[in-house]
Amino acid sequence: MSDIIWPEGFVPGFTDNFCSNEVIIAGLSTKDIWPLLNTPALWPTYYENSANPHFYDDKGPELENNVRFYFETFGFPVESQCVEHVAPIEGQPARLAWHGWAGEGETRLDVHHAWLIEDLAGGRVRILTQEAQNGNPAKKLAATTPNPMINGHQQWLDGLVKAARKAK
Template sequence: MNAINWPEGFVPGFSDNYCSNEVIVAGLTTQDIWPLLNTPALWPTYYKNSANARFYDNKGPELEQDVRFYFETFGFPVESQVTEYVAPAEGQPARVSWHGWSGEEGAADRLDVLHAWLIEDLSDNRVRILTQETQNGQPAKELAVASPNPMINGHQDWLDGLVAAARAKKA
């Protein structure tokens, strides 16, 4: 199975917070999942912790390499820019990652994240969806010790909602 590509400054183990969530499900493909993940305006339809997605520079409605967008999650307004974008193709995993930030640079409440997704078809009509996030900044340090872990739980809700939405769309 494939792994996330981490840019410098966001490598797990060297960041202030890290979370990883994964599902492997039968009966769905990367092609079923991708349109729901690649279109931020759809996120609130299956993930209650996402709101108000919009694009900059007359881009959208789908993500693409280097595109700037905005959304709200976990109570944070998040400015974002796609850092890796590999659309689904036969024999390779689909990938999308974005650098997201909230707060002014240098401010005590500044949060920088790298949120990465990897979707790959597996044998026997299964799909693997992996999402991982690293975070830096004081809010990340606080999230790292929170119990229950809001990032692990929130991202699991995102995965579960994504799978349910893909299944509903297929039915």
Template sequence: MPPHAIHWPTGFVPGFTDNFCSNEVIVAGLSAAEVWPLLVTPALWPTYYANSAHPRFHDGRGPQLADGDRFYFETFGFPVEAQCTEYVAPSAGQPGRVAWHGWAGEPGAADRLDVHHAWLVEDLDGGRVRILTQETQKGAPALELARARPNPMINGHQDWLEGLVAKARRALD
């Protein structure tokens, strides 16, 4: 798998799901190490992303995500149960990666939503950082989101990226 691209699990490859969104920013003056803790600590999400609420871990885990952790949060009007499926902190020459499988609704229910939400955070030359987030979705709610204009997923995830960058910059002040 390419080191600078999202790793997609079987069943969630873009183009073969009901909805897909991709957002990316590249900014100067920040590093992956400065952004990473804000991204992998769900309790901080509501402090910079208004579309995230009530994050909590299951099984006494946290406060930062780790591979296999179960957690919960609310977003886009959905109560999302999630499990971290990939966690690799950024290191010299290697991007940080975090991803989770999230779901809302009961299996087989008409309102069931399943998502794979992945992030890649990497340092670039010139003191820049690249933050990429992509999400694939399956289920009737995903089809509705895909048809909505303006696209709520694209706009919501852009807000998340911009909030993350702004929070990281404020932490440097």
């Protein structure tokens, strides 16, 4: 199975917080998942912790490399830039990642949120989402039990799968 590609400064184990969530589902494919994930306007329809997504510079409605966008999650207004965008291609995993940031100074939070979606044998799809975070808000999240990032991203995965099944 494939791995997330991490930029310098966001390698797990060297950041202030890290979370990893994964599901493997039968009966769905990368092509079923991709449109729901690649279109931020759809996120609030299946993930209640996402709100008010919009693009800058007359871009959108789908993500693409280097495009800037905004959304709100976990109580943070998140400015974001798509830094990895590999649409589904037969035999290769789809990849999506963005750098997100919020706050300034002591309240600054920087994240690298990555998604990997790949088809597996037997008509299954693997959806992996991982996020590495830096900054004081990340330190606070890492010290919280249960970790709200783990729970929130699991809700995102569960909602994504449910929406893909419904659309299919």
